[in-house]
Amino acid sequence: MTKNDFTFEGRKIAFRDGLTLAAALEDTGERRLRYTAKDGQRGIFCGMGVCQDCLVTVDGHPNQRACMIRAKAGMEVCRQTALPALETAAQPLETATPEVIRVDVAVVGGGAAGLSAAIAAREAGASVVLLDERKTTGGQYYKQTAGDIAALDTQQAEGADLVRSAAASGARILSGTEIWGAFDGPLLLAETEGSAVVVRPKALVVATGAYERPVMVPGWTLPGVMTTGAAQTLWRSYRTTPGKRVLICGSGPLNAQVAVELAKGGCEIAAILDTAPHPGQRLGEAAAMALADPKLSAKGAMLIAALRRRGIPVRHKTRLLRVDQDAERLRAVFEDARGRETAETVDAVCMNDGFQPQNEILRLLGAEMTYDTRYGHLRCTRDRAMATTVPRLFAAGDCAGLGGAPAARIEGTIAGRAAAAFSQNRQTVDATAAENLALARHRRFQDHLWRVYDPGPQDIDDIAPGTMICRCEEITLAEAEDALNAETGHLGTLKRASRIGMGRCQGRYCGPVAARLVARRTGRPIEDFSFFAPRIPIKPVAISVILAVEEVLGGDED
Numbered sequence: 001m002t003k004n005d006f007t008f009e010g011r012k013i014a015f016r017d018g019l020t021l022a023a024a025l026e027d028t029g030e031r032r033l034r035y036t037a038k039d040g041q042r043g044i045f046c047g048m049g050v051c052q053d054c055l056v057t058v059d060g061h062p063n064q065r066a067c068m069i070r071a072k073a074g075m076e077v078c079r080q081t082a083l084p085a086l087e088t089a090a091q092p093l094e095t096a097t098p099e100v101i102r103v104d105v106a107v108v109g110g111g112a113a114g115l116s117a118a119i120a121a122r123e124a125g126a127s128v129v130l131l132d133e134r135k136t137t138g139g140q141y142y143k144q145t146a147g148d149i150a151a152l153d154t155q156q157a158e159g160a161d162l163v164r165s166a167a168a169s170g171a172r173i174l175s176g177t178e179i180w181g182a183f184d185g186p187l188l189l190a191e192t193e194g195s196a197v198v199v200r201p202k203a204l205v206v207a208t209g210a211y212e213r214p215v216m217v218p219g220w221t222l223p224g225v226m227t228t229g230a231a232q233t234l235w236r237s238y239r240t241t242p243g244k245r246v247l248i249c250g251s252g253p254l255n256a257q258v259a260v261e262l263a264k265g266g267c268e269i270a271a272i273l274d275t276a277p278h279p280g281q282r283l284g285e286a287a288a289m290a291l292a293d294p295k296l297s298a299k300g301a302m303l304i305a306a307l308r309r310r311g312i313p314v315r316h317k318t319r320l321l322r323v324d325q326d327a328e329r330l331r332a333v334f335e336d337a338r339g340r341e342t343a344e345t346v347d348a349v350c351m352n353d354g355f356q357p358q359n360e361i362l363r364l365l366g367a368e369m370t371y372d373t374r375y376g377h378l379r380c381t382r383d384r385a386m387a388t389t390v391p392r393l394f395a396a397g398d399c400a401g402l403g404g405a406p407a408a409r410i411e412g413t414i415a416g417r418a419a420a421a422f423s424q425n426r427q428t429v430d431a432t433a434a435e436n437l438a439l440a441r442h443r444r445f446q447d448h449l450w451r452v453y454d455p456g457p458q459d460i461d462d463i464a465p466g467t468m469i470c471r472c473e474e475i476t477l478a479e480a481e482d483a484l485n486a487e488t489g490h491l492g493t494l495k496r497a498s499r500i501g502m503g504r505c506q507g508r509y510c511g512p513v514a515a516r517l518v519a520r521r522t523g524r525p526i527e528d529f530s531f532f533a534p535r536i537p538i539k540p541v542a543i544s545v546i547l548a549v550e551e552v553l554g555g556d557e558d
């Protein structure tokens with residue numbers, strides 16, 4: 001494997017081909033990537049471009065997400081300070097005239113749903129472009145490897161097959177291309193390597209997946225605390241680990257899967273803390289899950305056996321209380337059902353407490369959403385052809401509501417075929433009977449799976465008042481409560497009074513908590529509140545790209 005180097009704060013960092021800056025830095029133990037306005041330190045957290053806590057300055061350009069940028073030889077990378085734009089901003093990047101893509105079907109997202117949609121739309125005779133922000137398509141379930149790293153298991157190998165089929169279908173695949181704006185039409189605005197792209201499809205399939213819900217405790221913003229999925233990406237895609245000794249917390253099957261994966265990668269897993277009771281106490285649900293999908297349930301049983309074989313302790317009904325910095329390590333304090341406190345000193349704390357759909361594009365375009373009280377997230381209203389309430393707009397996979405990878409594949413196929421028919425003025429094709437049957441089975445499985453685990457949103461009463469609930473603007477629960485005392489109970493007024501949700505991540509983490517706070521304060525049902533409205537740009541974009549797009553759209557009457 002080729003070795004190159006870049007500098008970080010003047011120190012030479014050797015890296016393997018294909019690694020992101022975040023993975024290369026983690027590989028060498030450099031995990032403090034930026035300073036906040038309140039002197040906090042941050043490192044990678046989500047590992048997937050959502051939290052924007054991994055910002056570094058690269059060759060003089062500030063605000064670059066280390067988890068999304070491939071390391072290149074000779075790069076000069078620095079820790080970012082709170083106000084880099086005033087201190088170190090380089091000249092804006094030159095931006096060429098945007099490419100304007102007119103196509104039958106555009107697909108946003110190259111995961112299980114998006115790749116399947118692109119293949120189906122091509123098979124139905126449509127011209128297709130697929131855009132994905134990551135350098136390699138495959139999405140979160142199929143997480144592909146970087147450079148010449150071999151596939152780890154059948155999950156990655158199956159993903160590689162799907163990626164190959166999408167490429168062979170004749171769809172134009174634009175990876176490394178991030179959608180930052182969406183308007184009626186539909187009209188999509190994207191950035192790829194500093195260049196602007198404008199997409200005008202006749203029909204649009206949104207398949208942007210989900211991101212992880214954290215466990216909000218004091219210290220969850222410290223470098224070394226990251227989502228379980230971020231640790232998984234480090235290992236599955238880049239073959240690096242988040243440290244030697246790792247604690248995993250929250251609730252859900254991903255925590256068990258990643259514990260085994262990291263253990264195979266050489267980590268010592270101090271424990272998995274799960275807020276849910278032991279599955280043995282939910283035998284009825286476990287049996288119903290096995291009936292719905294015996295194969296996936298067997299995979300789950302093998303995972304539990306692997307945890308036992310490797311001696312990884314799983315502590316049920318146990319929740320993380322706080323994480324403290326302990327010299328270069330972290331001290332995680334947790335509490336069991338009897339209120340007994342224990343602490344572990346570890347290199348990394350990983351957290352996953354379920355998922356939130358990435359539905360910003362759907363919401364920008366006005367697709368109807370309903371609040372799912374059980375999962376604590378918004379579900380997109382769709383018909384059987386995956387059409388949303390907005391003409392020409394289809395939604396597939398986890399962005400429309402959590403469903404898992406097998407369901408995402410089927411939904412993608414249905415949506416791609418229907419979008420192709422729509423774009424060619426043909427009658428929309430509904431799902432086949434076999435697809436409907438399979439979807440119903442996968443949804444039944446998911447339903448029981450999340451009854452065995454504990455996906456409910458973290459109870460506000462469990463969050464200590466001093467806990468930062470807005471990572472970006474550094475606002476604690478107590479500060480948000482104070483702001484609510486001064487203002488009438490509405491999400492918008494809470495935002496204006498406290499700045500909660502105004503930061504770079506656009507309220508993706510604090511939004512669900514803020515909505516629950518307002519609901520509790522006003523005594524109104526949570527269903528009455530959606531989260532913070534997404535605002536363009538929904539993803540970071542260089543001002544030069546916005547200006548370049550404006551030039552093209554200025555004279556465009558469409």
Ligand SMILES: Cc1cc2nc3c(=O)[nH]c(=O)nc-3n(C[C@H](O)[C@H](O)[C@H](O)COP(=O)(O)OP(=O)(O)OC[C@H]3O[C@@H](n4cnc5c(N)ncnc54)[C@H](O)[C@@H]3O)c2cc1C
Nearest residue numbers: 109111112113133139140141179208209229397398404405
């Ligand atoms: C971090 C993480 C790890 C997971 N790991 C597992 C696992 O190991 N096993 C398991 O069973 N399930 C896992 N899941 C759940 C599983 O990934 C999903 O159920 C499945 O991937 C859903 O497929 P999808 O196509 O809807 O979304 P995804 O596979 O997430 O694909 C969505 C794609 O959209 C792209 N995208 C999003 N926004 C934009 C934008 N604005 N512009 C351009 N592209 C964009 C993303 O880069 C991504 O590639 C994980 C989920 C997450 C979030």
Ligand code: FES
Nearest residue numbers: 045047049052067
């Ligand atoms: S870790 Fe890079 S954006 Fe979250």
